[in-house]
Amino acid sequence: MEKIAKGESKMECNTTERKYLTVNPLKTCQPLGAVWACLGIHQCMPHSHGSQGCTSYLRMQLTRHFREFIPTTTSSFSEAQVVFGGVGNLKQAIRNILSIYKPKVIGISTTCSAETIGDDVPGTINEMRASGDIPEDVKVFTASTPSYVGSHVTGFSNMVKSAVETFAQKSSPNGKINIIPGLLSPGDLREIKRILKIMGIDAIILPDISDVLDAPMTGEIHLYQKGGTTISEIEDMGNSISTIVLGREAGIEPAESLKEMYDVPYEVLPLPIGISNVDKFIMKLSEITGKPIPYELEEERGRLVDMMLDAHAHWYNKKAAVFGDPDIVEAIVGYANDLGINVLYALTGTYSSEWEKTVKSMVPDAYVSSDSDLWYLKEQLDKKPVDMLFGNSHGKYLAKEYDLPLLRVGFPILDRANLQHFPIVGYRGTAWLVERTGNTLLDYKDAKSPEHLLELIM
Amino acid sequence: MELRLDIPEREKFIKMKGKHHKKEFICNTDSVAGSVSQRACVYSGARVVLNPIEDAVHLVHGPIGCASYTWDIRGSLSSGSELFRNSFSSDLKESDVIFGGEEKLSKCIDEIYEKYKPKLIFVYSTCIAGVIGDDIKAVCKESSKKYNIYVVPVESSGFVGNKAAGYKAACNSLLDLIKEFPVLKKEPLSINYMGDFNLAGEAWIIKGYLNQMGLKVNTIFTGDSNFESLKKATASSLNIVQCAGSMTYLAKKFEETFDIPYMKVSFLGIEDTSNSLRKIAAFFNDKDVMLKTEKLIEEKTKMAKPIIEKYKRYLKGKKAAIFVGGGFKAISLIKQFRELGIDVVVIGTQNGQKDEYEKIEEIADYGTVILDDANPSELEKFMVEKGADILAGGVKERFLSYKMGIAFIDHNHDRKHPLSGYEGAINFAEEVYTTACSPVWKYVKDGVNKCV
Ligand code: SF4
Ligand code: SF4
Numbered sequence: 001m002e003k004i005a006k007g008e009s010k011m012e013c014n015t016t017e018r019k020y021l022t023v024n025p026l027k028t029c030q031p032l033g034a035v036w037a038c039l040g041i042h043q044c045m046p047h048s049h050g051s052q053g054c055t056s057y058l059r060m061q062l063t064r065h066f067r068e069f070i071p072t073t074t075s076s077f078s079e080a081q082v083v084f085g086g087v088g089n090l091k092q093a094i095r096n097i098l099s100i101y102k103p104k105v106i107g108i109s110t111t112c113s114a115e116t117i118g119d120d121v122p123g124t125i126n127e128m129r130a131s132g133d134i135p136e137d138v139k140v141f142t143a144s145t146p147s148y149v150g151s152h153v154t155g156f157s158n159m160v161k162s163a164v165e166t167f168a169q170k171s172s173p174n175g176k177i178n179i180i181p182g183l184l185s186p187g188d189l190r191e192i193k194r195i196l197k198i199m200g201i202d203a204i205i206l207p208d209i210s211d212v213l214d215a216p217m218t219g220e221i222h223l224y225q226k227g228g229t230t231i232s233e234i235e236d237m238g239n240s241i242s243t244i245v246l247g248r249e250a251g252i253e254p255a256e257s258l259k260e261m262y263d264v265p266y267e268v269l270p271l272p273i274g275i276s277n278v279d280k281f282i283m284k285l286s287e288i289t290g291k292p293i294p295y296e297l298e299e300e301r302g303r304l305v306d307m308m309l310d311a312h313a314h315w316y317n318k319k320a321a322v323f324g325d326p327d328i329v330e331a332i333v334g335y336a337n338d339l340g341i342n343v344l345y346a347l348t349g350t351y352s353s354e355w356e357k358t359v360k361s362m363v364p365d366a367y368v369s370s371d372s373d374l375w376y377l378k379e380q381l382d383k384k385p386v387d388m389l390f391g392n393s394h395g396k397y398l399a400k401e402y403d404l405p406l407l408r409v410g411f412p413i414l415d416r417a418n419l420q421h422f423p424i425v426g427y428r429g430t431a432w433l434v435e436r437t438g439n440t441l442l443d444y445k446d447a448k449s450p451e452h453l454l455e456l457i458m
Numbered sequence: 459m460e461l462r463l464d465i466p467e468r469e470k471f472i473k474m475k476g477k478h479h480k481k482e483f484i485c486n487t488d489s490v491a492g493s494v495s496q497r498a499c500v501y502s503g504a505r506v507v508l509n510p511i512e513d514a515v516h517l518v519h520g521p522i523g524c525a526s527y528t529w530d531i532r533g534s535l536s537s538g539s540e541l542f543r544n545s546f547s548s549d550l551k552e553s554d555v556i557f558g559g560e561e562k563l564s565k566c567i568d569e570i571y572e573k574y575k576p577k578l579i580f581v582y583s584t585c586i587a588g589v590i591g592d593d594i595k596a597v598c599k600e601s602s603k604k605y606n607i608y609v610v611p612v613e614s615s616g617f618v619g620n621k622a623a624g625y626k627a628a629c630n631s632l633l634d635l636i637k638e639f640p641v642l643k644k645e646p647l648s649i650n651y652m653g654d655f656n657l658a659g660e661a662w663i664i665k666g667y668l669n670q671m672g673l674k675v676n677t678i679f680t681g682d683s684n685f686e687s688l689k690k691a692t693a694s695s696l697n698i699v700q701c702a703g704s705m706t707y708l709a710k711k712f713e714e715t716f717d718i719p720y721m722k723v724s725f726l727g728i729e730d731t732s733n734s735l736r737k738i739a740a741f742f743n744d745k746d747v748m749l750k751t752e753k754l755i756e757e758k759t760k761m762a763k764p765i766i767e768k769y770k771r772y773l774k775g776k777k778a779a780i781f782v783g784g785g786f787k788a789i790s791l792i793k794q795f796r797e798l799g800i801d802v803v804v805i806g807t808q809n810g811q812k813d814e815y816e817k818i819e820e821i822a823d824y825g826t827v828i829l830d831d832a833n834p835s836e837l838e839k840f841m842v843e844k845g846a847d848i849l850a851g852g853v854k855e856r857f858l859s860y861k862m863g864i865a866f867i868d869h870n871h872d873r874k875h876p877l878s879g880y881e882g883a884i885n886f887a888e889e890v891y892t893t894a895c896s897p898v899w900k901y902v903k904d905g906v907n908k909c910v
Contacts, residue, residue, distance in 0.1 A: 018573075020565040022522065022549040029523025047492075051585050053499020057527035060853055064872075069857040071834070076491045078619075082589055089491040096492030100835060112521050113585040116555060147521040148555050148586070219863040219902045221838060349522075375544065394529065397543070 023375035024394065026323055026349030029147030030155030032058040033250075034109030035072050036183060037159035040207020042228035045073060045103035049090055049121060050111025052076045065412045066186075066213045066420055071223055073097050077113055086119045094128060098138065101223060105231060108142040109159060115146035139231050141166040151350040153249050153325055156183055160206060161254040163234055170238040170262045176202040177288055178240045178264065180254055182247035182271065182327050183411060184425065186214035191423035192246075192272075195282070199291050204233045204240060206254075214421055238262035242288045246281070247271045247327030249352055271327050272425045273433065274335030275304060281426075300427040307431055308339065311438035314458075318441070321345040321377055323391040324410035326355045326370060332390050332409060333362050335433065344386055347372040374398065388441065405444040407437060493833040497808050501584050503624020504614035506532055507704050508580050508631065510655045510680040511688070513539035515576045517546040519563050519594060520584030525549075533873065535659045537682055546570065550586060560592050567601040567609060577685045579609045580631065588615030608685075610635050621783070621808065622703065629708035632679070633715070635688065641716060642693035647742060648674040650694040650718070652709055653701030656681025660878035664700075664725055667879060671739060671751045679705060692716050696741055698723045698734075700878075703784030703811070724786070725878040727794035727886075728762055758880040766797060769887040772895055774799030779846040781806040781832060781855055782869050785814025791850055791869065792821055798887055803844035806832040834858050848894050863902045865893040 031048050035058055038046035048055040055074035062070045073096075075081070075089040090108075097106060108121055121142045128134045143162035145155040160180060181189060189210035196203050211227025237243075243258055243266035245251035255266035267288070272281035278301075286293050319342045322332045326348040336343050343363045348355070351370045360368045367380065374394055381402050389395045389406045393414045399406035413419055423429030442458055449455075501518075505528050509516060512534075518525035525547035536542070548566045550559050563581070570579060579601075583594050598609040612631045614624050649668060654661040661681035668675050677683060677691040697709045697720035709720035721741065723734035732755045739751035778795045780788050785807045792802045805818055806829035818828060827840045834855075841849065841864060849859040852870035859866040867889050869877065875885040 018569050020548070020562050021517075021569040022525075022547045024529070024545050025522050025526050025547060025549070027522060028526035029521055031523070051499055052497050053502055053585075054523065056498045056854075057502070057523070059494075060531075061527055063854055063857060067857060069834070069861055070854075071494055073492050073494050076493075077585075082585075092490075093492030096490065100493070111585075112523075112555075113589055116586060116589045146552070146555075147523045148550050148552050151522070217861070217902055221858065221861045223835075397540075 018376075022349075022373050024373050024378075026347060026373055026394075027151035027153070027325075028061065029054070029058075029112075029152060030145035030150060030158065031055070031109050031111050031147065031152075032061060033152035033155030033157070033183070034107070034143055034145045034159040035059075035062065035070070036152070036209070037156045037163070037207050038105075038107035038109075039070070039212055040209040040228055041105055041107065041163065041234075042230040043104035043224040044107050044228065045071060045097055045101050045105070047073045047075070047093060047097060047106055047108045048111055049075045049086065049093075049108055049119065050077055050114040054111040054113075061412060064414045067417060068213045068215075069221075071101070073101070075114070082113060082117060085117055086114055087124050090119065090121065090124050091128060091133070094125075094140075095133065098134070103138065103224070105139045105141070107159060107163070108140065109145040109155065110143075111145075112147050115144060115148075139167065153183065153327070153350045156250050157253045160251070161257055163206065164237060164254045164257050165261070167231055167234040168238040168258060168262065169235050172239060173241070174202075174236055174239040176204055176236070176240045177285070178237050178243035178255075178258065178266075179203050179205045180243060180245050180251035181205055181208075182250035183325060184246070184271065185420040185423070186210040186212070187421045187423040188425045188429065190214070191426045191429050195297065195426050196285075198294050198296050199282075199285060199289070201285060201289050201291060204237055205229060206234060206237065238264065240264055242266060244269060244281075244284060244288070247331070248358075249326040249350060249355060270334055271331035273328075273331040274338045274430055275301070275308070275427070276338050277331055277334045278425070278427055278430060297427065300431075304427045304431045304434065307434050311434065312340065314438040314441050316340045317342065318387040319344050319385070320388045320390055321347070321381070321386045323347040323372075323374065323377060323389070323395065326350045326352060328410040330355065330359055330362075333359055333366075335430070336390070337362060339434075339437070341388075341437075344384060345377060345380060347374075347377060349373060405440050407440055409433075494835075497831055498621045498624075499585075499614075500619050500621065500624035500627060501582055501614040502528065503621035503704070504582060504612050504628040504631075505624070506655065507625055507628035508612065508680060509542060510534040510536070511578070511580075511683050511685070512536040512542045513576065513684045514542060514578040514580055515546055515570050515574060516542060516580050516582065517548065517566060517570065518582045518584060519548045519550070519559065519566075519587045519592065520582075521550045521586055522547055524582075524584045532655065533657050534655045534681060535662075536656075537662075538684055541574065541576065555586065555590055558590060558592060559587065560594075560597050563592065563594065564597050564601060567597070571601075571605045571607070577607050578635075579607065580612050581609060582612045583615050585615055608635060608638070622811075625704040626707050629705065629711065632688075632708060633711050636691055637715065639689045639692070642690065644695050644718075645674065645676075645693050646695060647672060647744065647747065648676050648694045648696075649738070650677045650679065650691050650697045650712075651675055652679040652697055652699045652720075653703075653705035654678060654681045654878070655701075658873055658876040660725075660876040660882065663876055663879045663881055667735060667754060668738070670754050671735065672744070672747045673738070673742070679708065692718075694718055696720070696738070698738060700725060701784065702786035702814075722786070724790045725882070726787070726790035727797050728759060728766070728880060728883050729793055729797065730790055731879050731883070732759065762880040762884050765884050766887045769891045770797075770799045772891055773887075776800045776847040776894060777803045777845055779804035779806075779837070779841050779844070779849045779851075779864075780869075781808075781829075781837060781849065781851040783808050783852070785811055785818060787869070789814065789817055789821065792818070794883070794886060795850075797883070798890060800848070800890070802826060803846055804829070804837075804840045806830065806837070838862060848890060863899065865890075865896070865899070867893055 035046040038044045052074045075093045143158040206229045212225045215225040243255045245255045245268045258264040270277045272278045346368045424433040529545035530543045594611045598611040602609040614627045676694045712718045724730040739748045804827045848865040850869045853872045
């Protein structure tokens with residue numbers, strides 16, 4: 001949640017003179033995160049209540065990032081709705097969605113215009129339920145997601161929170177754990193599920209976009225894929241032993257709700273990227289469930305350490321800037337610390353003082369801000385340069401201008417294919433990130449070396 | 459075949475060549491609520507038109523999303539400043555929405571001036587700016603005076619229409635700006651090129667042709683343009699309009715205001731390119747220009763034809779579907795596919811106008827399905843029914859197409875190569891071939907997309 005308006009936040013080293021203007025943002029708006037969350041629910045149609053332009057844009061952005069078809073419906077506001085309210089459009093939209101797209105679940109978020117005119121979305125849904133317009137077996141959940149508050153990460157959190165609050169129940173203990181994985185890629189989720197399987201842990205992951213946004217090519221088109229958290233799984237979340245939040249900013253609020261409503265305790269961990277973050281995750285899993293850490297994972301860890309050793313000279317003492325969504329930035333900062341890469345800047349656009357405190361404690365000498373943008377980074381690079389960048393595709397212009405390698409992590413990645421399929425979480429995922437980190441630096445070195453300095457053995 | 463769809467309101471947006479329809483075909487209205495519409499908003503229309511003005515600051519007055527999503531998404535190339543590729547936003551917060559955002563906007567402009575000292579700032583209105591009722595015009599006027607620069611408001615609140623309304627808003631802003639400049643004396647053999655945004659460098663190709671014909675290009679609207687080049691627009695004797703949807707309005711206004719006539723042209727495909735160049739030469743009625751034009755056409759055709767023929771051997775008999783923004787572009791694409799021996803079986807546009815749909819109907823083959831603002835399930839349905847092998851569309855359709863085992867070519871913002879002129883015609887053929895005949899299809903589904 002946005003707690004302080006831009007410009008009011010007290011940064012320790014306040015070098016930015018801009019107080020009002022945002023240039024090259026490190027965030028986008030709530031509805032995108034909300035739709036992302038809905039995509040991870042089984043047979044859910046994300047519906048965006050508001051102007052159609054917003055929906056078109058977020059679909060385009062998600063399509064470019066995942067390189068997948070992204071279904072999202074819109075209430076298609078025009079001038080009339082803005083003057084007279086959008087409830088009529090919402091009703092018409094729901095009827096149409098039910099008849100054409102036949103979802104099991106509809107997840108409704110709002111755009112700025114719907115929020116500003118103040119449509120009563122939950123009330124409208126209740127009314128349609130009562131009148132029988134929405135059949136019993138179709139579930140609906142709604143979240144208020146105005147973009148003038150927070151960012152897409154906030155939208156994700158709000159939507160997951162609504163799913164939990166709408167559906168979770170308490171009956172009898174299920175012996176499972178809940179995992180709220182934030183905005184991880186399908187490849188990451190697949191890896192987390194593999195780890196859980198090896199450990200013999202039953203978990204409910206909400207949301208889960210694996211098998212939705214990485215569905216195999218069959219030559220047939222399905223609007224809904226086989227993946228996604230089912231409603232009965234979400235219902236069961238009130239019965240779990242504990243909730244693990246991977247990434248505080250995207251997941252703590254839904255976990256809070258589960259605790260408040262059903263007394264399910266929760267633990268907040270960083271995204272399991274980087275050996276120490278993965279250790280924390282595996283140990284926590286073992287601690288909560290009482291399951292031992294299997295030898296297979298120890299071997300994976302051992303191989304990762306081996307790889308880090310083989311390549312450590314390539315990155316040691318390099319200076320880096322990390323930017324993007326808060327949770328991934330925090331995790332990458334941890335990863336960089338593991339490797340001995342010095343983080344000089346850790347920047348995000350989703351304001352959170354808690355996040356700033358945490359990251360600051362990890363890299364006390366770095367400039368840490370959750371109210372920042374990429375233009376700020378550009379200005380700083382002139383004064384205090386780095387050797388490499390970790391972040392999303394928007395960093396490519398900085399990489400070009402300052403002649404730096406850019407390791408693409410996070411969202412959005414618009415200029416590289418297939419990355420969504422490869423995990424960077426867990427020991428195996430981290431190993432792949434280690435490979436990319438070292439070899440990106442070596443590729444860069446080769447590309448920059450004049451012929452007479454080119455080396456065969458590196 | 460009976461055209462029956464699940465959303466009854468949608469029937470009016472679909473027709474089929476050769477079928478008698480009692481209801482009138484509806485286009486260019488709002489999308490039906492509840493559909494997965496592909497349509498963009500007024501702001502987006504305005505932004506794509508003005509965005510390539512490269513030394514201007516494009517400031518989006520609204521919450522962060524509107525600006526974030528449009529950050530450098532259009533591949534317009536610049537030979538000068540790169541300022542336009544940055545994303546400027548007033549990033550409205552809750553308190554601004556409650557108390558109004560005018561003050562913040564004016565402070566943002568102060569900061570922009572402080573840092574960048576631009577000569578030109580466009581301030582875009584978004585839905586929220588419209589709903590909370592900020593007087594953007596007044597703020598712009600005041601800031602213009604304060605800094606003695608051009609701060610131009612763009613009235614692009616997203617809900618007051620669709621993308622086409624945004625084109626118009628952008629054209630109005632351009633016109634307002636140009637009216638402030640001194641009107642220049644007409645130069646005889648000079649031209650403005652309207653409706654090319656220099657995607658992948660397309661405007662450079664066409665500018666090269668025009669120069670070879672002996673014509674001077676004063677201003678391109680708006681590909682690779684800048685503050686200084688906009689000032690020269692009134693010196694031209696002719697406006698040629700390529701992207702008709704976005705720029706015909708501006709051309710008409712130019713005719714009224716500055717007495718510069720215009721003509722619609724198309725540089726998609728060999729046939730349209732040659733015809734358009736001849737039309738332009740004929741307008742100037744200058745021997746030298748005509749000679750040079752014929753020479754250019756001959757040379758270029760000689761270069762391009764054999765290459766295209768080579769691809770045609772592989773592509774002949776395939777069926778294409780088209781789903782693009784403007785109707786005029788759809789018409790050109792039909793012809794261009796025909797140059798490759800490909801029949802077009804489904805045609806849709808997002809913002810096509812009535813007269814364009816009439817033209818489409820006229821040139822389309824019998825039985826071709828024609829759609830306005832199609833949603834994915836309709837596209838899917840008709841592409842399957844009509845057996846399309848390849849779809850030309852925008853990014854949102856790409857993966858739908860792949861999933862269906864249908865090849866895809868981006869004819870929108872995400873295009874990778876210039877598709878204009880003779881060079882563009884070759885690229886088009888090459889891209890169609892690359893996607894339609896990729897060996898990957900063998901692994902997708904038996905019998906899909908075989909190329910001999
Ligand atoms: S109006 Fe709000 S919801 Fe729509 S794109 Fe802009 S920020 Fe996002
Ligand atoms: S809020 Fe309005 S202007 Fe902004 S993206 Fe949505 S429809 Fe377009």
